[in-house]
Amino acid sequence: MGRLPCCDKMRVKKGPWTPEEDILLVSYIQEHGPRNWKSVPNHTGLLRCSKSCRLRWANYLRPGIRRGDFTEQEEKMIIHLQALLGNRWAAMASYLPQRTDNDIKNYWNTYLKKKLRKLQTAADISSPTNSTSRDRWERRLQADIQTTRQALSDALSRGKSDLLSELKHDIDAVKKPVQVPVYASSTENIARLLREWTKKSPKPDGRTSNDGSSSESSFNDGSLSSITDALSCYKSEIEELGGLEPFLGLEPCMEPSISSEVSQSVASGETRPYLFQEETKPNLGVLDQPNVTLSSCRKWLYDDGADSLCGRSDFHLSEHLLEFFSS
DNA sequence: AAAGTCGTCAACCGCCGTCGC
DNA sequence: GGCGACGGCGGTTGACGACTT
Numbered sequence: 001m002g003r004l005p006c007c008d009k010m011r012v013k014k015g016p017w018t019p020e021e022d023i024l025l026v027s028y029i030q031e032h033g034p035r036n037w038k039s040v041p042n043h044t045g046l047l048r049c050s051k052s053c054r055l056r057w058a059n060y061l062r063p064g065i066r067r068g069d070f071t072e073q074e075e076k077m078i079i080h081l082q083a084l085l086g087n088r089w090a091a092m093a094s095y096l097p098q099r100t101d102n103d104i105k106n107y108w109n110t111y112l113k114k115k116l117r118k119l120q121t122a123a124d125i126s127s128p129t130n131s132t133s134r135d136r137w138e139r140r141l142q143a144d145i146q147t148t149r150q151a152l153s154d155a156l157s158r159g160k161s162d163l164l165s166e167l168k169h170d171i172d173a174v175k176k177p178v179q180v181p182v183y184a185s186s187t188e189n190i191a192r193l194l195r196e197w198t199k200k201s202p203k204p205d206g207r208t209s210n211d212g213s214s215s216e217s218s219f220n221d222g223s224l225s226s227i228t229d230a231l232s233c234y235k236s237e238i239e240e241l242g243g244l245e246p247f248l249g250l251e252p253c254m255e256p257s258i259s260s261e262v263s264q265s266v267a268s269g270e271t272r273p274y275l276f277q278e279e280t281k282p283n284l285g286v287l288d289q290p291n292v293t294l295s296s297c298r299k300w301l302y303d304d305g306a307d308s309l310c311g312r313s314d315f316h317l318s319e320h321l322l323e324f325f326s327s
Numbered sequence: 328a329a330a331g332t333c334g335t336c337a338a339c340c341g342c343c344g345t346c347g348c
Numbered sequence: 349g350g351c352g353a354c355g356g357c358g359g360t361t362g363a364c365g366a367c368t369t
Contacts, residue, residue, distance in 0.1 A: 014338080015337095015338080015339095016337070016338075017338090049339090051339085051340090052338075052339080055337090055338070055339085056337090056338085059337075060337080102336080102337075103336085106336050106337085107336095110334065111334090111335090
């Protein structure tokens with residue numbers, strides 16, 4: 001027998017979320033934070049399963065999510081990551097902070113997989129006498145894995161105490177600047193939803209039509225310039241703090257929702273109301289593992305796509321690589 | 328214009344790992 | 349250690365719009 005259902009299915013509403021439900025959910029999360037999902041339906045009055053609430057937040061309402069077309073860099077990134085991690089969409093999403101695991105999964109299943117298959121077929125047809133593209137792909141993959149393995153091995157051969165002290169420093173360095181507001185742009189998400197809602201006439205069952213491209217307008221209004229200003233401010237503060245580059249070797253990834261108010265509080269070190277506290281996935285296990293220098297791995301993995309990455313991904317990267325090569 | 332097919336993607340389902348009791 | 353609750357994850361579904369016949 002399986003587990004008992006997480007919710008009373010008789011009382012649970014299913015199907016697409018309405019803007020009203022979204023507003024209820026976002027208001028609750030703004031007040032209490034994205035935790036204790038079990039209590040969310042009770043406190044908000046939503047007739048939704050706790051899982052459904054969490055999913056709605058994670059895949060749609062959470063600020064900082066970018067929707068719509070994937071860039072070429074993101075596409076390359078996903079192809080690389082898929083080769084390395086397989087179908088571990090959540091892990092892949094940690095390298096593409098603006099994309100959700102669901103988005104990446106959908107993009108892979110509906111588009112990328114077919115595209116790669118097509119390319120492979122085309123390559124096979126164009127050079128039938130040579131080795132197959134699959135052979136070439138596998139050879140390249142093997143070479144890449146060898147490169148990464150070597151880089152990892154070099155890094156691991158360094159003294160452990162050095163690594164630990166460096167790690168502590170790195171964690172401190174990363175913690176501060178990555179603290180970004182999370183809920184500040186929820187209002188924008190809701191505004192977007194409402195715009196869509198009013199744009200499209202709701203159907204009797206409450207479902208709205210969706211053309212799938214409607215979400216790009218979040219930052220196209222007057223708030224854009226203030227966001228840009230805030231980003232500049234934020235960047236200069238990072239530079240004052242010594243910058244992330246020594247550790248990351250990357251440009252820091254900016255959450256689009258950053259506000260100057262938060263930047264100021266980051267710089268001054270003051271504590272902030274919950275509304276502006278960060279929501280990040282915990283770096284599980286990071287203290288148990290040496291945070292190796294992974295410049296070679298990074299170069300291989302990020303190949304062409306570094307600009308779009310968030311610095312804290314390095315932790316995830318080291319975890320995945322260690323897990324990958326120790327398995 | 329109608330019917331059929333395809334592509335997209337939000338949401339659901341069920342399994343698994345972790346945690347607290 | 350066993351058990352249940354919970355959160356997280358990947359696979360899958362199904363509604364809907366777009367496209368084709």
